[in-house]
Amino acid sequence: MEEHVGQIWDKLVTRLSDRSYKDSAVTLLDVSKPLGIFFRALGGDNALRIVESTATQHFAKRNWKHRVAGTGKYVELSWQDEDTLHLPKQINVFPDTDLNKDLYYWLAAINAHTLENPSAKARGLQGWFAYSQTITLEVLERFPGLQSRYDRLVGAYLQLRNIDEQFNEQEQSQEDAIAQALRKPGSLEQIPTSQYAPRPVLLWPHPNPPEVVDLSSRRAQPDKDVEGESTPSKPEESKKENKRRNAERVDMPDGKDGLILHRFESIFGFSEFLNINRSTEDDDEADQDKADNNADDMDFLSVARDNKTKGGKVKFDLDLPAESMDEVVLESDVFLPEWDYKKQIMQKDYCSVINYMHDTGESGELPENLRRTAKKLRHQLEALTTKRVWHRHQSEGSELDLDAYINYVGERYSGHKVEQPDLYQQLRSSERDLSCLLLADFSLSTDTWLSNEARIIDVIRDSLFLFSESLRNTGDQFSIYGFSSRNRGHIRFNTLKTFDEKYNGIVRSRIQAIKPGFYTRMGAAIRYAAAKLEQQDTQQRLLLILTDGKPNDLDRYEGRYGVEDTRRAIHEAKAKGLQTFCITIDDQGGEYLPHIFGTNGFTIIRKPEHLPQKLPILYANLTTNPS
């Protein structure tokens, strides 16, 4: 009963204190696509992802309603770091939907703008006050059309800003300064100080965006002897919203001072530093859920990096293929460069590739369950085979086109005026001069189970089988390779079929033998594959990349670094006159794929189990002339 009353009371006061307009709310999800385009057009970085920002505690004075209800402590503001642009999850400040939308565009505009004088981006209260006005001025000068929108926003915002608030003298003068700075940006240099921080200004950038810890420097020490990392083996169902949390990275505590040292009361404060050992033990799903709940309750998460990673599911001793007997190294110590986007330099001879091949000496057969599909696909792809057909109505050719001639003569004798007739026919083969290199991702994540029967790697295996079966009769030249990597010194390139080989039992046995490797250093693999494909002397050369996720590796090859290097590798391949296309089953890929491969350079297969059938069809569509 008590609890019930408590809940009602909570609802009541929360509603009372809540001054947002639910009906006219605009969510980031609604506007993120146009907003992204707008942001990039105004000069925002192409590589940034747009994500929902975390709420920030603002430390300003709250009115009594908020204090009673325990709300209003947090505000969602916008900022960007090197990977992401953070925008509020939803905006419901104004009663008018259009104004809320305008606010989104305004926030995108100020974040897209880079200051003419970057040092103006000072910290601290005064710095923030001056910087916010400068950026407003510069954005309005560059895009004068935004002025009217800005004026509307400021007008509406100032009206709503201080309803229900009571200020003492200092606070009032602070509020007046903000109002003036909003109305006439650049007119005030200083903001008067008071006991509290000024209330957050939604039209301005974040006063103190969460620190971005440079991962590479933090990771430098404890990560050296990391041995392997695993992703959860179950496909993650999106049962909960992907809420982002405020977090920081801290040093690993030595673990000697345990929980017992905390006084009991402090348990109520979740944000105390609790040394809960979670990283190295295997965690089942129930545990995971509990942890998620706890994380939701906390204001701030502190994450430390242990030098041991979740080891439970990494079977790398078993997977380490270098030791296997049936392996033939074709080429080793091939050195390739890598692009460092931060320094904007190409690091020469940075990666080393081993090219190997499984040689079991046996001849493999096509798995029984694929035979029917293979036959069907072969039939469908027959259209790709080069056939010689009679082209009629040609202006020149080896034979007379009798139909055309009869028509022509008939028309002439009946008194029509006739233009140049095309009276010939010619036997021509349809033009097709193409080679394709299929590069498949054999990283550890392909070990994930899709269903009870199949892992991703099994789907990839089936895809490779059907791809080869379909293409064997078309006359297109093709080769198949797979890759995985472990750090820059160990990029394994698995040769399944070269351009010179025939597709036969031996190739089938190699495809049969594929297994998940380690990580996805995509840039180096693409460079190596491109060098192979470049040697093909056909008119069209297509590099087809089959992957299940983002580029990543153990070292700093993750996030933006990996994406930028891969993008660079794709650009190099294109400059060599190769065509590239990526097929992915990563449904989160929409964010980074256009940046790497270009708008029309990729496709996402939402249901991975359809990949085997879809791949050959996709290939056919890609390589046939639409006209």
Add this chain to the structure above:
Amino acid sequence: MTTSDQTTEIPFYSPQGNEESLFEHAYGNQLPVLLKGPTGSGKTRFIAHMAAQLNLPLYTVSCHDDLTASDLVGRYLIGDGQTVWNDGPLTRAVREGGICYLDEVVEARKDTTVVIHPLTDDRRILPIDRTGEILHAPDNFMLVVSYNPGYQSMMKGLKPSTRQRFISMSFNYLKPSQEQEVVEKETGIDAHMAKKLVAMANALRQLKDHDLEEGASTRLLVYTARLIKSGFDPVEACLAGLIEPLSDEEDVVSALMEVVYASFGK
């Protein structure tokens, strides 16, 4: 096909770099030239300008899917009781001298390379099988082809063996100040408006590869400026002249319109 004879007026062209002198040297040494660059970046205008500058007739052929070698070389026409040989644009240019400009050459059928190749090496000949003639190109004949490396379909690329027969020049979008000057000169629009338009076009070009296949061309910019100059509402002119031509997707168009509003107000 269009043929333009010498005109007294030289078409306006604002050079991006040394392309004019490079072209003159190529002409002086009888070298064929390949122009590449995005659509609307001034390739065709450049050729028109140079042809007028060098006082040469210009034979322009816009290539398309069905353009065959005989469209270039010529064919027999059946007339009243007789057949008459009719020269194609390429043959005419070889016979009479002048610039033969094959626009978007990758679009043409593959058999056109057969006639292009012997003209582009030191033989400089055009064999015509039908008539049994072998024409030697005079010194004032020049072959120029253009293509857009950006947007052709996966099945269309220029063969390396063709590409390596030409002196190549890259065209790109102009620097903002220069582009503004071009827009002003072409349309007579005021400097303030021209500056706004150029700034907006540059904003849209940032979206190339990520959100759009191709950026807004100088040509589109000139069209838009003409609409505005003749009194059409600027925002509407941008929608029709700059935004709609770039994308067919509704949400992309509406997002791009936000960029227009950012320049012209809403």
